[in-house]
Amino acid sequence: MIQIYLRILQFVRPYWRHLSVSIVCTVFFSLFSGISIYLVIPLLDTLFDQNALVEVTGSAPDPQLPGWIENLKESVSDSFNSFVFAGEKLDALFRICLIVLAAFFLKNIFGFIQAYSLAYVEQGVMRDVRNALFRHIHKLSLGFFTHERAGNLISRVTNDVNVIQHSISASFLNLLREPLLVLVFLGIAVSISWKLTLISILILPLALQVTARIGIRIHKESSNIQSKMADMTSALQETITGVKVVKAFGMEKFETRKFAKQTKKYFEYVLKITRIRNMGPPLTESLGVLAAVVIIWYGGKQILVDHTLKASEFLGLLFAILQTMHPLKELSSVSNRLHESAAAGSRIFDILDMQPNIREKPGAVELEELREKIEFRNVTFAYEETRDAAQSDGRAVLKNLSLVVKKGEVLAVVGPSGGGKTTLVDLIARFYDPVEGKILIDGVDSRDFTIESLRSKIGIVSQETVLFNDTVRNNIAYGLVDSPFENIVRASKAACAHEFIIALPRGYDTMIGERGIMLSGGQRQRLSIARAILKNPPIMIFDEATSALDSESEALVQEAIEHLMQCRTCFVIAHRLSTIRNADRIIVLDGGEIVQTGTHKDLLKEKRGVYHRLYELQFNA
Ligand code: ADP
Numbered sequence: 001m002i003q004i005y006l007r008i009l010q011f012v013r014p015y016w017r018h019l020s021v022s023i024v025c026t027v028f029f030s031l032f033s034g035i036s037i038y039l040v041i042p043l044l045d046t047l048f049d050q051n052a053l054v055e056v057t058g059s060a061p062d063p064q065l066p067g068w069i070e071n072l073k074e075s076v077s078d079s080f081n082s083f084v085f086a087g088e089k090l091d092a093l094f095r096i097c098l099i100v101l102a103a104f105f106l107k108n109i110f111g112f113i114q115a116y117s118l119a120y121v122e123q124g125v126m127r128d129v130r131n132a133l134f135r136h137i138h139k140l141s142l143g144f145f146t147h148e149r150a151g152n153l154i155s156r157v158t159n160d161v162n163v164i165q166h167s168i169s170a171s172f173l174n175l176l177r178e179p180l181l182v183l184v185f186l187g188i189a190v191s192i193s194w195k196l197t198l199i200s201i202l203i204l205p206l207a208l209q210v211t212a213r214i215g216i217r218i219h220k221e222s223s224n225i226q227s228k229m230a231d232m233t234s235a236l237q238e239t240i241t242g243v244k245v246v247k248a249f250g251m252e253k254f255e256t257r258k259f260a261k262q263t264k265k266y267f268e269y270v271l272k273i274t275r276i277r278n279m280g281p282p283l284t285e286s287l288g289v290l291a292a293v294v295i296i297w298y299g300g301k302q303i304l305v306d307h308t309l310k311a312s313e314f315l316g317l318l319f320a321i322l323q324t325m326h327p328l329k330e331l332s333s334v335s336n337r338l339h340e341s342a343a344a345g346s347r348i349f350d351i352l353d354m355q356p357n358i359r360e361k362p363g364a365v366e367l368e369e370l371r372e373k374i375e376f377r378n379v380t381f382a383y384e385e386t387r388d389a390a391q392s393d394g395r396a397v398l399k400n401l402s403l404v405v406k407k408g409e410v411l412a413v414v415g416p417s418g419g420g421k422t423t424l425v426d427l428i429a430r431f432y433d434p435v436e437g438k439i440l441i442d443g444v445d446s447r448d449f450t451i452e453s454l455r456s457k458i459g460i461v462s463q464e465t466v467l468f469n470d471t472v473r474n475n476i477a478y479g480l481v482d483s484p485f486e487n488i489v490r491a492s493k494a495a496c497a498h499e500f501i502i503a504l505p506r507g508y509d510t511m512i513g514e515r516g517i518m519l520s521g522g523q524r525q526r527l528s529i530a531r532a533i534l535k536n537p538p539i540m541i542f543d544e545a546t547s548a549l550d551s552e553s554e555a556l557v558q559e560a561i562e563h564l565m566q567c568r569t570c571f572v573i574a575h576r577l578s579t580i581r582n583a584d585r586i587i588v589l590d591g592g593e594i595v596q597t598g599t600h601k602d603l604l605k606e607k608r609g610v611y612h613r614l615y616e617l618q619f620n621a
């Protein structure tokens with residue numbers, strides 16, 4: 001826990017200036033809090049017309065206090081009294097009012113600066129941690145995202161970062177300010193009457209304990225409530241996004257019942273927490289009053305019978321003691337908060353410590369251009385979770401695969417689903433690295449190139465189009481922000497997208513909504529092709545780019561694809577064999593191995609081959 005804590009503090013370091021301001025202000029805030037309470041005594045004295053300069057009978061020094069404190073107390077109060085109580089009573093009142101005003105004013109000023117500069121530190125740290133997480137998450141390899149649920153990651157960046165904020169305020173505010181305040185107030189109380197103070201601090205913490213307990217219960221229950229709320233939200237989200245399926249299967253009643261179960265649970269939890277929460281104040285109040293009564297009885301006796309205490313002093317003492325309650329309460333929750341933020345911190349650092357599997361070699365060079373060929377040489381690949389099993393029983397996704405694709409060639413990859421087609425093309429862009437063997441670009445291992453330069457040479461159009469909630473224009477120019485508008489239009493025309501874009505309400509400046517909801521599948525696909533055309537990469541990968549489309553938009557998309565294939569090295573994965581008849585070469589991938597190679601005509605001749613079977617399935621069914 002300490003280590004995590006120290007790591008969180010590392011994020012605090014750049015903010016040391018604001019932090020120091022906050023700390024200094026905290027000290028002054030505590031001092032002025034004490035002074036403003038202390039001033040109540042002379043104020044009351046003036047109001048109740050007691051001359052403070054007259055010795056109260058028996059206000060003898062407390063026997064146990066060391067001499068120097070007594071002396072200090074004497075001299076401070078003497079000079080104070082001689083200043084305030086000199087002259088007319090009304091003047092004295094005026095002066096004391098002014099001082100009270102000044103003390104409270106200063107206290108609040110320091111309080112404000114302290115709170116503001118601490119918030120600056122906290123929010124700054126949170127911003128930095130969030131940015132670090134985001135940056136790091138985007139550095140991680142694709143494989144990481146298949147293990148980690150998006151919701152988890154999102155919660156790391158939002159909730160967990162919020163929680164570590166507490167450790168900052170806990171350590172720099174609560175662990176400093178609250179003890180200081182307690183010290184100051186207790187000091188005041190002791191200087192008035194140490195006996196009474198002792199009695200009070202024996203009784204009052206009892207009441208405090210009870211409140212703290214209740215606080216902990218509430219805290220626990222509220223996290224339950226939050227998870228119930230999350231359940232409800234996800235149920236709602238699921239059924240709303242899947243409303244068509246719900247209706248089609250006539251599951252409205254079932255879903256409604258399921259939802260009602262969740263609202264019932266939520267209802268119960270909220271009632272429970274309300275019960276606990278509302279039990280707190282009456283309980284604490286009763287206990288507090290009990291404690292106060294004991295103190296008042298004892299103090300009252302000293303005032304009325306023993307004459308060892310002034311009424312004003314007694315009230316000052318009560319004030320001071322009461323003021324220690326809040327800081328004590330805060331302190332009691334500090335360890336809880338530190339624990340929580342350590343847990344959140346460790347979840348955050350787990351991610352920050354994760355090393356991307358795909359790393360750039362030191363001294364990697366730029367890939368300038370593709371000159372000759374791309375070669376797979378004895379490539380074996382298995383996904384991480386099955387890697388060990390794959391090595392023992394040969395269930396690898398790609399098995400000792402070799403393949404040469406010349407520059408400008410259009411290679412079609414076909415085969416049954418799960419045959420490893422997507423995996424094969426993912427290796428080219430280094431979304432994954434081969435377990436054995438290598439991929440060579442013009443004879444150089446692709447791992448010797450910088451990842452950025454490698455990926456900049458590759459365009460990918462896949463079945464899932466990814467569009468961002470932005471304008472059409474910015475979606476096409478994704479990653480190429482400075483492209484001139486003419487180029488964007490030219491790319492759209494080549495992608496057969498221009499027509500429908502200008503028919504949109506605001507043409508190229510139309511916002512296309514999250515995930516491109518406003519557009520049809522074919523339109524989305526043509527936008528992503530326009531994006532690829534604008535990027536103009538020498539290597540193009542089409543992964544079932546037309547599979548999700550109806551035949552009419554498929555024809556349009558097919559035309560766009562043909563434009564994009566010109567003068568490029570292409571890998572085309574296609575479900576429908578009609579789309580790849582014109583490929584220079586076709587490979588059939590089955591079970592991670594190339595089982596057939598040739599042109600469409602060649603492959604059809606092999607009557608017992610996989611290709612012939614696939615062909616039969618599609619055209620003679
Ligand atoms: P295709 O594109 O030919 O349909 P894939 O290359 O997507 O096939 O998948 C090949 C095999 O690898 C399948 O058995 C699939 O279950 C497995 N696979 C694909 N992606 C992953 C992944 N991210 N993690 C683990 N296994 C995967």
Ligand code: MG
Binds near residue numbers: 421422423543
């Ligand atoms: Mg696939």
